[in-house]
Amino acid sequence: xxxxxxxxxxxxxxxxxxxxxxxxxxxxxxxxxxxxxxxxxxxxxxxxxxxxxxxxxxxxxxxxxxxxxxxxxxxxxxxxxxxxxxxxxxxxxxxxxxxxxxxxxxxxxxxxxxxxxxxxxxxxxxxxxxxxxxxxxxxxxxxxxxxxxxxxxxxxxxxxxxxxxxxxxxxxxx
Numbered sequence: 533x534x535x536x537x538x539x540x541x542x543x544x545x546x547x548x549x550x551x552x553x554x555x556x557x558x559x560x561x562x563x564x565x566x567x568x569x570x571x572x573x574x575x576x577x578x579x580x581x582x583x584x585x586x587x588x589x590x591x592x593x594x595x596x597x598x599x600x601x602x603x604x605x606x607x608x609x610x611x612x613x614x615x616x617x618x619x620x621x622x623x624x625x626x627x628x629x630x631x632x633x634x635x636x637x638x639x640x641x642x643x644x645x646x647x648x649x650x651x652x653x654x655x656x657x658x659x660x661x662x663x664x665x666x667x668x669x670x671x672x673x674x675x676x677x678x679x680x681x682x683x684x685x686x687x688x689x690x691x692x693x694x695x696x697x698x699x700x701x702x703x704x705x706x
Contacts, residue, residue: 581614605632
């Protein structure tokens with residue numbers, strides 16, 4: 533298995549865990565414990581927006597998929613920042629149409645798969661600019677998607693456990 537195949541396999545695992553995280557009621561998806569944190573819905577929204585921005589905007593240098601139409605369909609803002617939100621603002625994120633939101637997530641994942649399928653292992657060494665730093669594409673995917681997404685998967689599992697739901701990682705294992 534080469535590095536590109538490993539990235540694809542790891543990202544597929546992350547996506548499967550997030551599909552399993554959808555298996556919850558609206559109340560469970562939007563649950564926020566007394567001591568704060570985010571909701572499962574926020575974690576799903578945040579990671580989808582991160583992936584959309586990274587793959588479309590930063591790696592492909594095209595427009596992101598998120599737009600007014602998706603915002604209107606899901607009941608979310610087209611302009612809310614998906615990074616750097618206060619906990620208070622993050623707790624206000626509410627999916628009014630979760631099916632439409634999951635369509636958006638699936639579209640993001642399909643665009644990511646298309647991007648990765650069009651790459652070679654040599655493309656992983658391509659330099660990209662994120663803010664004021666330069667990173668190798670393979671390292672950027674690993675750090676900003678797998679590492680970051682794993683931390684939110686842990687948060688999702690913590691929130692699910694507080695509600696008596698099984699963890700998402702177990703259901704996603706190959």
